Amino acid sequence: MTSAKPIRILALDISTNPGFAVLEVKRLKSGPRVNLVHVTSVSTTSQSPDSHRYSYIEAAATMVLHEHGPFDVVVREHYTKGRNKRSTQTVFGAWAVIDLALGKYGYKADVEITPTTVKKDVTGKGSASKDEVEAGVRRILSLPADFTFRTDDESDAVAIGLSYLVREKIIKPGRRNDGALN
Template sequence: MRILAFDISASPGVAVLEVKGGAPSLIIADSIKTSTDNSDSERYAYVEAFAVKAIHEHGPFDLTIREHFTKGGSKRATQLVFGSWSMIDSALGKYGYAVDGEITPTEVKRIVGGKGTATKDEVEAGVRRLLGLTEDYKFKSNDASDAAAIGLAYLIKNGIIKGAE
């Protein structure tokens, strides 16, 4: 089973996970950073291109998952996330995919990080533990490790893989 997971923001992360025999492995975890020096349309085009690249290079997928989002800290932050969300949906649609599931940030933190208030470092440690990654493996950013956490949390929540013992 191959899973595509997104941490959606104006600087999104993506992870591709594979599950064989109930064990997850990381195929890729990547992210991009957009800049306020660029117009929104340029930023959104970059987000879509990033998503298209991941879909094109690592598909086909059995599940596409994203973090559930309803509202940011400000009207502007919400606008940027929903703009990126739209571009990722557009990229998925180009390849015949739609989002299969969502999971809330609190669930991701609880399932992967051990508590609903887990820090980014605690979530990343959970990702490393669940995937058997060594300490010297470097995630490009928190967005990349968060995307992996989103995919893992969804898989655990739905009984596809086991959580940490």
């Protein structure tokens, strides 16, 4: 028996190979249950013109919005600058087209969380490696051993959503819950 309406979260790890995660939280009398509803990523190549890359990213974002909405909150990792000018430009280009897709469906990114905070909330340490972040995500969601993330961008997107839930005090940092993959 649920005590409140489920919360649906779209979590974004934005880059030129973005990850998208949809989490749903059901508030049960026994405590919150976090379900991983959907996770995906897209891969682009620097060999393609930026216009092609951005069109593909926007299409992927639109597909996730269309197929898995509505959402109560949209959260993304905070980004300030990349390794160099070109890296920064391409990430902000991806950011812009994802914002465009969000806007078409009446959404905007509600929350941004720093990478260090995401790592700390999911693993207990702000300097965690990609493998440690994935392990934290697996532990918190109790994912089956045969579940595979295709990319780090996918596990990072899920981690961003989980970090939001920690920030909002819906779940406790690093704590295992009864979540399942739908």
